[in-house]
Amino acid sequence: MRNVFLFISRYRTFFTFLILQGVSLWFLFSFNRFHRAKFLGVANEVTGRVNTQYNKVEDYFELREENRRIHRINDSLLNLLPRNFMKADTSLREVQDSVPFDTLGHYRRYYFRPATIVYNTVNGQKNYLQINRGSNHGIKDNMAVLSSDGSAVGVVVGVSPNFSQVMSLLHVQQKVNASLKKSGDFGTIEWDGKDPRVLTLRGIPRSIEIKTGDSVLTSAYSFNFPPGYMLGTIAEIVTDKSTNFYVLRVKPTANFYHIQQVFVVENLQFTEQTLLNQEAKKRIEDPKKNSK
């Protein structure tokens, strides 16, 4: 017996090796579903925290791709909005069509295209943005540009094959038709060229009750902007005593400092509307000029 103990103590390293080896092999080969559940329970406590920290860092590297994906989904959803469609309600068609509704009776008025900002300024008095879509992608002059949350950004003023120049709301020559969400009265949004965080809304009559925080939306009377998208919220009310109109300071909803993804919105009836507008003016105003 003594010899056995002597033998064991002499080769104790070897026996330790054998025992530990046996333990690890037992781990390895008896690793069925039950053990996996137990093992994962323990392992999650140990490694879970480390993995969480690591994932936090890793997520940052995938943010750009993630943004793009969400923007793409927003695009497909915005194209589905009923606001983009307008019901054809000419009386002529109703008379011809005895069926009260027709799936083809709705036709599309606004079409959204996603784009990414490649250049942007806010510091000058005439600020432009550049987007990575151009005439090759169907962009034309006078299309409206909305940011990815649907707030107004500007209007396309120049088109090259692959890029377009957008006149930002922060441009002293920019004038956008706006209306109050509460009362529907409309006015014009301008920028005085001073503070990029403040726009000016003019043309709202003093007879209307207005509070700070009221929403200002794109107007239905605009040729390029689709109606009902956020322009900003009223930040300050200045009553100009010389006129009957308010001068309203508006905080723009779109954050021009870090804008990345936008939508270019096409009014599919833009040409028709502007042509009609010009021709009618010409027809009515020209004889007046001739007579003078």
Place this chain on the structure above:
Amino acid sequence: MSDFLRNMIRFAVLILLQVYVLNRIPHLHQFITPYLYFLFILWLPFSVSRQWLLLIGFITGLTLDYFTMTPGLHAAACLLIAYVRPFLITILTPKDSTEFNYREPSPRAMQWTPYMVYVFVLTLLHHGYMVFLEWLSVGSFLDFLIKVVATTGISLLMILAVELLFPRKMKFRTNTA
């Protein structure tokens, strides 16, 4: 810095490097993963007793197993090299030399050739045993051979690179200590 603290830091760095960098880089081949973490065992001080060496090797392997969800696989392989390590060191280092007073295995302590033999044998043992255990469940014999040779080659390259990039400060073991 004490030996203990230094080895703890080394342990953490090597395990995290293995889990979050080497296990995640796109595989060079469908089977081949570069391994470096066992360098921790190769670099343990000479003074660690054989019993402790076994225990440390086992824990190192098991820690990696916790991350890779393969309980016992790396532990078995690490245990093997921790067991073989003292024998190799006895064979490869000059015993009667009075100049031999380094703390841990390194090219400067053992000379380049014996050190590379030491690294090569342990790497081959580690990978051979680990791939063998994996191969018992799946795979063909040719796959087994290719994988052992390829992973050993890559590990050797990386260890060589590490040795050249981070030459460790040599600490002398004095008689008074």
